Amino acid sequence: MADPRDIAILVLYLLALRKRSESDTSDSTWQTITATPTVEGLSRPLIEAEAPNGVDRSVPTRVVKLISPALTDSMVVELVSTVNNIQIDDYGDTASVIVDRFFGLGGRGDLSALSTSNSRQSALLINAAATTLESDTTVFDPACGIGGTLLRLYNKQQNLALIGNDIDGVAVTIAQLHAYLAGIPATFTHSDSLTSEIHGELRSQTIITEPPMGMRPDRDVQQNVLARAGFDAAGALTSDELFLYMALSNLTPGGYAYVLTSTAAGFRGASQQIRQELVARGLVEAVIQLPSRLLPYSGIPTLLWVLHRPVGDPETSLLIADASTVSDPQDEIAQWLTDLRAGREIAIPARRLSLAELITNDGSIVPPALLRAELEEDEVREDLKKAMSALSSSVKKLRDLDLDEQIVERVPSSRSxxxxxxxxxxxxxxxxxxxxxxxxxxxxxxxxxxxxxxxxxxxxxxxxxxxxxxxxxxxxxxxxxxxxxxxxxxxxxxxxxxxxxxxxxxxxxxxxxxxxxxxxxxxxxxxxxxxxxxxxxxxxxxxxxxxxxxLDHDQQQQLTASLEKLSSLKTGAEDLAQQAAAAEAAVLNAVRFDNRPA
Structure with missing residues (x-):
């Protein structure tokens, strides 16, 4: 079976040739293909014609290699006819439909890790970046996948220089084709952002990225990335941690980077010292805990890091917020960041964390733990009173069920x-x-x-x-x-x-x-x-x-009455277990927070 990504490239490439033939009357590649829709009739013009603007020159060869073993003449006829007969009002919209079909929430397995324009994490990064985005500046995504985040960002603000890079060449090809079909002037390149010098001299006002998480790059890769950013660390760092420092090395003074990482990047012991150094240099503006299931390909909770290269004196503290219980943080992130920067309260737990407190907490940046509120003594006593009252009520309800009598008097049997x-x-x-x-x-x-x-x-x-x-x-x-x-x-x-x-x-x-x-x-x-x-x-x-x-009607009613008793018993037992757990928590909270004499 052909790789779905190869199929996506083939369809997008044919669409790109059709688009070019409509805008450039001197180009007859698409007309040649539709005139002889066979494997050979499709392969030859693909090799002879130049790739569309912004698309790597090796793509036609890749497409031809896919066609020859995977498709028959009849399949080519159907494919070309389908592409030729699509009613297209906007090539960009058509490309988005195809990309979402293969790589969106409807995609399967690791394909959904490539982040389409409609993914929640792309929306979150875009809405966060929009709070500091300026016209006529460069936006860089060093782990762009199929380019969904950058392409969607262009729809929000068009006077931008968009540059994306990714280690996955197939993903980059899809990004290039999508950009061409949408008419978006973006540049997508293929290399390993952690090792390549292709963008080593690039300095961007804004960086947005969702890097691969939890991978362990070689030691020399780590040292090179940290050295470029002006850091050093003895412990082994993961890929998402390294992308934080890679982003800093590509930021202009005054620029912002919005990086999505696993929560482990906030507490791993190996990176304790270097996290503290990040904050001490004033390079971390905010860290926001996000909910589980934000990513379509993983259930792990994530952190949004807002990095900033200060122009003046660095701010050696950071803002932290806990959005772990918010179902759609992408819809709220822009307002949260705007209000936090202005010193206003927001709807989720948040506060400023000092460098001294960070060091006291062993360099751990875990917002839910750092934002856990101390309980007031009066509140603790009131909670204990309510918990014990609810527990007594649940016990009484169970007693009122009169459990001494037989719950199921007789179980009727059925032979048919x-x-x-x-x-x-x-x-x-x-x-x-x-x-x-x-x-x-x-x-x-x-x-x-x-x-x-x-x-x-x-x-x-x-x-x-x-x-x-x-x-x-x-x-x-x-x-x-x-x-x-x-x-x-x-x-x-x-x-x-x-x-x-x-x-x-x-x-x-x-x-x-x-x-x-x-x-x-x-x-x-x-x-x-x-x-x-x-x-x-x-x-x-x-x-x-x-x-x-x-069963006859009387037997049905008799059995139903017995089942209702069992259901009431089950509900009562569940309530009792819940109230007992609440009472247990209230007792322990009273021990911890109620310092007044009993």
Missing amino acids: FTNLKQLIDTNAITRIRKPFLEGRDNAPKDGIEAFMLSPAKSNRQPKKVKATEADLWIQDGDIVVPLHSMGSAWIFKADGNNWVVSPSIIVLRVNDPDLDPQYLVSCINAPFNEPATKGSAIPRRDFKQIQIPE
Whole structure:
């Protein structure tokens, strides 16, 4: 199977040739290709024609090497026809769609590590850099990947000289093609930023980068990078730590660098001394802790380092902030930085950290730990009082369940069973098959206001939609069954509002008076009806496989009553465990922070 990156290059390169033929009437390469769409008819003009402006001259040869073994004449016919017939209003938008398809959140595995223009980390770096960005200056990304961050930055401010470099030649080629198709005057080069001198003399007003994290470069590489930045360190540094110093070596006085690293770069013992030296020289303006799952390819939490080369006397302290619980920090980062620089309070924990305190804390820059608030004595005592009261309430609720009596008096047995499909076929229950489809072409602009029912029960505010009378209005007592087995079925309780369901929900309506709806729900959620996992796919419910043991109505109600007791016991036990944990924490906090005599 061909590498998806090679396929992306092939499609983007053909698009680039088509674009050039439309803007340069003397270029007939695309016309030649469309006239003879075969493997040979495609390969020959690619070799003979020059690469588009800004695209490396070796790219046509790479594309031809991909074509010959991987494609047949019929495949070339289909490919060329597809590219030729795409309705294009903007080549840059078309290129973005292709790049996002291969490398965005819809990409797979390590492909998503290349950061498209629409990735959250790209948005965060761009919005942060925009707070200090000036027109007619140079912006450098020494680990640019496929160029998504720089290309998106151009859409925010166009009077910039954009330069990107990356160790991955294929990624650089994609960046070059994307820039050409979008008409963005950016330069992308291929080299190892930590070892190459290709940009050694470059000085940029702004540097933005998301470097590779956790790699261990050779010792001589580390020494060269640190020496260029005017540092020395005995301990071994990781790749993301080294990019901090590489960025400093390329910054102009007064310039800013925005670097995304792992949290380890803030506390590793090997880099303790050099972190302290960074702050002592006034080179770190801020460090902000970001949440887990910001990166599409990794769940690790990250740090945003804001580096600054001071022009005057250095500020030997730094700003720290904890955004580890913020779901979309890219939307807030610009305001946070603006307010922090102005000395204003922000919505997340933040403060200034002195060099003396940094040294006392062994050079560790871990915002959540440094921003942990000291508890007030009155607050501690009040929390303890509330925790013990809640614990007593949970204990009382369990006692009120009268656990002395037998919870399950008699378990009825069934010698036969049916399944949901058979119950539907015999009209014992009805499957409602009209889900509400968002974004449909005939969706009303001024319809009836309704709430969208989520597949999983939640306390979150439901989404409001506009629906019509023809849409499914779920009724009181209907059984809600999430299509995927990750969610439990439940009985809908009407609340006076209009409700519609999404395509990921199945609605069942009981017609047979001898069927107890709560019994059906219990059976649907039973362990014996949990579908087998098929590979990595999320299991979907198959109505033919959902077994319903056959019991008479009295037996169903008897069993349901017993299950309700067990459910109450489970809920009470969970509440008790939660309140006991809260009480334990409150007691320990009282020991630590309440210094008054008892």
